Amino acid sequence: DAGVIQSPRHEVTEMGQEVTLRCKPISGHNSLFWYRQTMMRGLELLIYFNNNVPIDDSGMPEDRFSAKMPNASFSTLKIQPSEPRDSAVYFCASSRAGEKYEQYFGPGTRLTVT
Amino acid sequence: KQEVTQIPAALSVPEGENLVLNCSFTDSAIYNLQWFRQDPGKGLTSLLLIQSSQREQTSGRLNASLDKSSGRSTLYIAASQPGDSATYLCAVIYNAGGTSYGKLTFGQGTILTVHP
Numbered sequence: 001d002a003g004v005i006q007s008p009r010h011e012v013t014e015m016g017q018e019v020t021l022r023c024k025p026i027s028g029h030n031s032l033f034w035y036r037q038t039m040m041r042g043l044e045l046l047i048y049f050n051n052n053v054p055i056d057d058s059g060m061p062e063d064r065f066s067a068k069m070p071n072a073s074f075s076t077l078k079i080q081p082s083e084p085r086d087s088a089v090y091f092c093a094s095s096r097a098g099e100k101y102e103q104y105f106g107p108g109t110r111l112t113v114t
Numbered sequence: 115k116q117e118v119t120q121i122p123a124a125l126s127v128p129e130g131e132n133l134v135l136n137c138s139f140t141d142s143a144i145y146n147l148q149w150f151r152q153d154p155g156k157g158l159t160s161l162l163l164i165q166s167s168q169r170e171q172t173s174g175r176l177n178a179s180l181d182k183s184s185g186r187s188t189l190y191i192a193a194s195q196p197g198d199s200a201t202y203l204c205a206v207i208y209n210a211g212g213t214s215y216g217k218l219t220f221g222q223g224t225i226l227t228v229h230p
Contacts, residue, residue, distance in 0.1 A: 031216045043203070043220050050215040091157060100146055100165055101207055101216030105158040 004106035006092050012112045018080040021109045025094030034077050035091040082113045116141050116208045120221035135189040135224045137204030142182045145207040149189050152201045194228045201225050
């Protein structure tokens with residue numbers, strides 16, 4: 001399996017622009033997680049889905065953040081409008097109950113908002 | 115509040131030493147516990163997963179133990195090498211009436227440096 005795939009790997013954008021991060025989970029996994037990691041705050045869970053349904057979005061910092069999972073093989077995290085404090089590495093991860101929910105992470109998207 | 119704590123925050127050892135990283139969790143009702151490794155600028159790599167019914171798991175030079183009653187796990191690294199230098203994170207799936215969906219609660223990590 002190719003593992004969890006994220007795109008783009010790096011994104012540099014100006015404040016106020018819309019940013020869309022993409023994730024393809026491992027085939028057969030039915031739980032998907034979006035995280036954000038910064039030096040100051042460490043690893044934060046933003047939102048997670050089960051069977052394409054959002055379960056808990058309490059970690060989403062503001063209404064500027066939104067996430068969708070239109071099907072089992074694709075999810076997006078959108079920031080609109082972006083701000084410099086959104087600069088971070090965003091990770092997507094997936095897991096499956098049949099695999100004891102062992103979670104596998106993607107390589108991350110490094111976002112820089114100037 | 116369900117939390118995970120890792121001690122120490124950082125550890126520096128000479129090559130060849132055996133070492134132990136500690137993880138504690140506040141609620142013994144866990145589904146499983148997972149240890150990850152993160153290299154600088156990279157994603158997280160799963161090292162070992164221990165189910166709540168298990169006491170330990172081993173992979174090569176790594177051994178992870180679980181003691182639910184005391185709320186502790188340890189990651190033992192034998193004969194450490196400079197290539198082991200990374201951040202090690204412990205994460206727990208807490209039971210939530212059987213509907214956790216695999217949500218992990220992470221510790222803050224231990225930064226390990228193994229010098230030649």
